[in-house]
Amino acid sequence: MTSASEAVERYRGAEYERLFRAARRRLEKNGGSLDGPPVGVGNPDEAERKAIIGITGDYRDPGVKHMSVTLSELDAVVRAGTGLTLAALLETIGGPLRNRPREAARALAARGDALRPAKESPLYESAEWYREWLDEVSRDGTVSRLAGRSRTAGALARAARVLEFLEARTEGCLPVTLAELAAKITHHPKALDHPGTLSTLVLRALAMRAGVPAPGSAEERRDLWDRHEVVVDDLASRILVLNLPAEGEGLGEWLTGAARFGAPFQVTLHQLNTFPVVLRAPVVHVCENPAVLRRAAAELGPQCPPLVCTEGRPSTAFHRLAALAVEGGARLRYHGDFDWPGVDMAGVAARRHGAELWRMTAADYLAGLAHLGDLPEGDEHLRLSERAVPTPWDPALAEAMRERGSAVYEESVADSLLADLRG
Known part of the structure; x- marks a missing residue:
């Protein structure tokens, strides 16, 4: 009599690899549900054909182009042989299953949390360049990357505060050094140094405000800060x-x-x-x-x-x-x-x-x-x-x-x- 552990080991065989890979993709995509259309294998080899016949009980001739099985059928066979659910078996032989719908919902919520402070800024209503900047960093994946890492999740909110400060300054006011500006907004004098996340975000916004391309060199970055009365280097100015x-x-x-x-x-x-x-x-x-x-x-x-x-x-x-x-x-x-x-x-x-x-x-x-x-x-x-x-x-x-x-x-x-x- 085959033990449960022996059955698990049998399912590690190459004849089950493509079938279980398809089952894993489906379970990860639908959040672990056994419902829905069957999963299958195209152009199965002889070992795969026999393995799937053993699961479904349906004979198929050699040379068959496609064979499939429902997840509920596969789950029932796995439970009978190993005592494990299909999901538990897949995790045993291939590592944890992802729940992509839940991940997508969390990512969407994180994006919303990252964007909310920036959208609540008064600049969102008053400045077209600011809305264009937020739209661009939302479209190109920047917001998703920021929201996905705890260290940078609040970067957009800090960038909005920097931009509010600069927008409120009147033409002709005394310049502020980059370190002073960073310390005033973030309490860290190096927070706006290149190539930091905050510096990149703010400079992209200021380039839109000025109607120029995003800076690509140290001189262009210095000129863009200088244009907004922020002194990067008082020896270079x-x-x-x-x-x-x-x-x-x-x-x-x-x-x-x-x-x-x-x-x-x-x-x-x-x-x-x-x-x-x-x-x-x-x-x-x-x-x-x-x-x-x-x-x-x-x-x-x-x-x-x-x-x-x-x-x-x-x-x-x-x-x-x-x-x-x-x-x-x-x-x-x-x-x-x-x-x-x-x-x-x-x-x-x-x-x-x-x-x-x-x-x-x-x-x-x-x-x-x-x-x-x-x-x-x-x-x-x-x-x-x-x-x-x-x-x-x-x-x-x-x-x-x-x-x-x-x-x-x-x-x-x-x-x-x-x-x-x-x-």
């Missing part, structure tokens, strides 16, 4: 200066000395924070591209009026220096690229610092285009591809740029800028 004398020990002395020789000088946010200065220039010109400042230094030297260069998107160091110049009575004159990011940055300088837009009219744009001449076929780097930006100081400028569809970069109009600086 800098501004290029030419002939801007200043009062004050340390930095003031260095700026004054550099101006005496007409030498470009790199000023960091760390220096501005460490060495207070007073600026007394009546007019400070601002350009976007270092090639313009380089030409001014080479051609005008110490005779060039005060000129600063943002080197692309204005950093926190630029905004700090610009504010100091305006406090000292300076009038800012800003020029940038004639592309959509360039006119956007010009608008920010005008709103935030009261800057005059220097040669940034539709007429200046069209003159720059005329200077460039006909664009070579396929010269895509001059094509305007980003979303259009309004130019309230001269609405005709945005209209002309949309109509022509071509960028005019600052280097190509440097002759007219240098002529103004000479004058």
Whole structure:
């Protein structure tokens, strides 16, 4: 007489492997129910054919294409031979059975718990970019991954608090360091460091808010934080200066000395924070591209009026220096690229610092285009591809740029800028 343990061992045979694998899939899928259609084996070999005949009692000829058995039949045979239920036998020979419906319900509940605090944020009602961000991280599996791990389950709620804090800040407020922001929201100064989960979530949202691609490099991450008045590194946030004398020990002395020789000088946010200065220039010109400042230094030297260069998107160091110049009575004159990011940055300088837009009219744009001449076929780097930006100081400028569809970069109009600086 075959013992129960011997019967269990018999069911470990290769002839039962595919049948039991199909039974396991069905039980895991339906939560352990024996109801439903039969499970089967396609193109069974001779051993499998005989094994299934032994279970069902139904003879099938050799070469049969498919054989099947209901789970209730299989369960009854297993109970009679081993004293175990089908589910217990499958766990004995193959490990625990999953309950996929219960897992799916738990995962759905966990997703809801992870999303709920973010959806309860006031930004969900007021900010389209915020809703788009939540929709994207829900669709691409991010929320499911976060909810599935206890360590990251609350990351969306923390990200929402960071975004609420940044959204509530008004343009022109003092910047905050990344460590200060992290400590304020999470009580841990390194919580927003890359490549952490919280940092990734927040930067994806801020990229949507700014209408730019998600950052892929350290420089892009730093620029995106800087755009939202968050300083990652006060040594990396800098501004290029030419002939801007200043009062004050340390930095003031260095700026004054550099101006005496007409030498470009790199000023960091760390220096501005460490060495207070007073600026007394009546007019400070601002350009976007270092090639313009380089030409001014080479051609005008110490005779060039005060000129600063943002080197692309204005950093926190630029905004700090610009504010100091305006406090000292300076009038800012800003020029940038004639592309959509360039006119956007010009608008920010005008709103935030009261800057005059220097040669940034539709007429200046069209003159720059005329200077460039006909664009070579396929010269895509001059094509305007980003979303259009309004130019309230001269609405005709945005209209002309949309109509022509071509960028005019600052280097190509440097002759007219240098002529103004000479004058």
